[in-house]
Amino acid sequence: MARSTTTRRKIITTAAAWAVGLLIFFPIYWTILTSFKTEAQAINDPPLFFFFDWTLENYAVVQERSDYMRFLWNSVIISGLSTLLGVMIAVPAAWSMAFVPSRRTKDILLWMLSTKMLPAVGVLYPISLLFVKFGLLDTRTGLVVVLMLINLPIIVWMLYTYFKEIPGEILEAARMDGATLREEIVYILTPMAIPGIASTMLLNFILAWNEAFWTLNLTAAKAAPLTAFIASYSSPEGLFFAKLSAASTMAIAPILILGWFSQKQLVRGLTFGAVK
Amino acid sequence: MGRIQLKQVKKSFGDVTVIPPLDLEIEDGEFVVFVGPSGCGKSTLLRLIAGLEDTTGGVIEIDGKDATSLPPAKRRLAMVFQSYALYPHMTVRKNIAFPMRMAGLDKAEQDKRIAAAAKALNLTDYLDRRPGQLSGGQRQRVAIGRAIVREPAAFLFDEPLSNLDAALRVGMRMEISELHKKLATTMVYVTHDQVEAMTMADKIVVLHAGVIEQVGSPLELYRAPRNKFVAGFIGSPKMNFIEGKEAAAHDAHTIGIRPEHIDVSTTEGHWHGTVGVAEHLGSDTFIHVHGVPGCSPMTVRVGGEIPVRHGDKVFLTPNLDHLHRFDAKGLRIA
Numbered sequence: 001m002a003r004s005t006t007t008r009r010k011i012i013t014t015a016a017a018w019a020v021g022l023l024i025f026f027p028i029y030w031t032i033l034t035s036f037k038t039e040a041q042a043i044n045d046p047p048l049f050f051f052f053d054w055t056l057e058n059y060a061v062v063q064e065r066s067d068y069m070r071f072l073w074n075s076v077i078i079s080g081l082s083t084l085l086g087v088m089i090a091v092p093a094a095w096s097m098a099f100v101p102s103r104r105t106k107d108i109l110l111w112m113l114s115t116k117m118l119p120a121v122g123v124l125y126p127i128s129l130l131f132v133k134f135g136l137l138d139t140r141t142g143l144v145v146v147l148m149l150i151n152l153p154i155i156v157w158m159l160y161t162y163f164k165e166i167p168g169e170i171l172e173a174a175r176m177d178g179a180t181l182r183e184e185i186v187y188i189l190t191p192m193a194i195p196g197i198a199s200t201m202l203l204n205f206i207l208a209w210n211e212a213f214w215t216l217n218l219t220a221a222k223a224a225p226l227t228a229f230i231a232s233y234s235s236p237e238g239l240f241f242a243k244l245s246a247a248s249t250m251a252i253a254p255i256l257i258l259g260w261f262s263q264k265q266l267v268r269g270l271t272f273g274a275v276k
Numbered sequence: 277m278g279r280i281q282l283k284q285v286k287k288s289f290g291d292v293t294v295i296p297p298l299d300l301e302i303e304d305g306e307f308v309v310f311v312g313p314s315g316c317g318k319s320t321l322l323r324l325i326a327g328l329e330d331t332t333g334g335v336i337e338i339d340g341k342d343a344t345s346l347p348p349a350k351r352r353l354a355m356v357f358q359s360y361a362l363y364p365h366m367t368v369r370k371n372i373a374f375p376m377r378m379a380g381l382d383k384a385e386q387d388k389r390i391a392a393a394a395k396a397l398n399l400t401d402y403l404d405r406r407p408g409q410l411s412g413g414q415r416q417r418v419a420i421g422r423a424i425v426r427e428p429a430a431f432l433f434d435e436p437l438s439n440l441d442a443a444l445r446v447g448m449r450m451e452i453s454e455l456h457k458k459l460a461t462t463m464v465y466v467t468h469d470q471v472e473a474m475t476m477a478d479k480i481v482v483l484h485a486g487v488i489e490q491v492g493s494p495l496e497l498y499r500a501p502r503n504k505f506v507a508g509f510i511g512s513p514k515m516n517f518i519e520g521k522e523a524a525a526h527d528a529h530t531i532g533i534r535p536e537h538i539d540v541s542t543t544e545g546h547w548h549g550t551v552g553v554a555e556h557l558g559s560d561t562f563i564h565v566h567g568v569p570g571c572s573p574m575t576v577r578v579g580g581e582i583p584v585r586h587g588d589k590v591f592l593t594p595n596l597d598h599l600h601r602f603d604a605k606g607l608r609i610a
Contacts, residue, residue: 169358169359170363175349177349178379192363194365
């Protein structure tokens with residue numbers, strides 16, 4: 001009896017997991033598939049799932065019409081630098097919250113997270129004005145700063161949970177051994193938290209890469225990253241699904257590959273603290 | 277040199293006073309043990325000396341200089357933690373080298389001291405391993421090695437043996453004692469285990485609820501405990517306390533007699549009772565006797581093996597030379 005229940009339960013959970021997985025994967029699959037169709041096939045009714053004339057034509061057109069490498073480079077620079085900058089600010093912040101908490105630390109953490117609940121468009125106007133005033137419109141610098149700021153709460157939160165797991169006695173030992181605060185962070189805390197910092201950076205890099213609201217609103221041509229590259233294919237003259245898909249596929253490919261190779265880190269990072 | 281003086285040192289967390297103003301002197305080269313039940317403030321006191329906690333009031337002097345507001349690193353003290361607190365990402369060699377690296381010692385001197393410490397602590401073969409690959413006892417030795425190489429004014433030990441199994445604990449106890457003899461450096465050692473305190477200390481400080489109950493050599497505490505708390509805490513098995521008529525006969529509120537100061541007979545004696553549990557250790561026999569008025573069960577220790585079993589009737593006679601008398605407040609009556 002017991003055995004049959006567990007077997008049945010196993011089958012049900014496995015099926016459910018597959019269903020959810022496929023559901024999440026389907027849009028990506030469809031995008032990639034569509035990118036290999038002609039424009040006519042792309043809007044064919046009924047939709048074509050596999051049997052159509054595979055073509056690379058869309059990629060050729062996209063490559064011809066826009067400079068993919070420039071967008072890619074902008075994406076890499078903006079995501080990379082905003083992540084680095086964010087971590088540099090968040091490590092000391094999370095350190096102090098984890099190891100010398102005050103009565104208000106929990107409130108500050110919650111307050112920081114609450115900024116993520118605000119609709120971004122609510123601050124579009126002031127941020128745009130600031131960008132105009134400081135000449136940051138369509139610059140990578142501007143985007144690096146904004147993306148760093150919007151992701152900072154998440155970085156601090158993640159690092160905070162990692163640091164909490166590090167036994168305080170080890171840091172006290174370092175202090176007894178004569179380490180200054182800086183040495184304690186550089187030689188002890190950071191190396192111990194490297195797995196945590198790595199998965200935080202990875203996740204943040206992905207978030208920054210996919211961020212579309214600010215990158216679209218604050219750039220025009222020079223600093224535009226891959227999100228703008230995709231958006232440029234949803235043209236007012238009508239939708240070209242196949243080309244849009246090809247552009248999207250090209251835009252998400254690097255991050256998909258990165259995510260694929262760092263799955264372990266990513267899963268560990270997101271479930272850290274949940275399982276000991 | 278490592279002379280530590282606490283003058284009216286006080287510690288509160290918010291409104292809660294953990295250590296009321298307290299004075300204590302630790303002489304250079306002394307092995308001092310802070311002992312007491314958990315929550316008595318012994319670890320807090322050690323952390324105050326280390327500088328890991330800030331005092332709420334009072335002065336801590338190290339070698340005659342005010343160290344109250346010095347950061348831990350500047351106090352020239354080394355600490356060994358209960359959890360060992362090794363740096364998991366560094367090899368044993370780097371762990372031991374860390375304090376010297378922080379102090380900016382040159383490489384040759386570092387290597388010399390590491391080699392010496394490793395030899396003294398039997399760690400030579402493990403220098404390139406990481407803490408995760410070592411056993412508990414080895415980790416503890418690495419922690420001690422890390423403390424030694426600094427050549428500190430004093431060593432602070434915070435329950436260093438409580439994560440080890442019993443057999444290893446006895447061995448490490450000896451090693452630490454020998455280390456003390458060899459280095460002749462001040463050591464302050466915190467434990468809740470009175471056996472550790474008795475076997476290792478030159479001077480024991482018994483703490484209870486943040487208050488020093490008594491300071492003295494192990495045998496002083498054993499022979500003349502100042503109050504009932506110390507009497508009950510020092511010595512194993514615990515002292516038997518008897519109240520009521522028996523105590524009044526000795527002009528006391530409570531009398532105390534240690535298990536080893538009671539004679540057992542099957543024919544005659546001052547008290548009689550029934551054996552509850554008899555623990556046969558071979559070298560000793562501990563008998564828990566029920567039915568003694570004012571004290572039940574009474575624990576008796578007999579050297580060697582005697583053939584008593586549960587339910588046997590026995591007669592007990594206290595050795596009056598070793599009787600302790602206490603007044604209604606629990607203080608010793610001389």
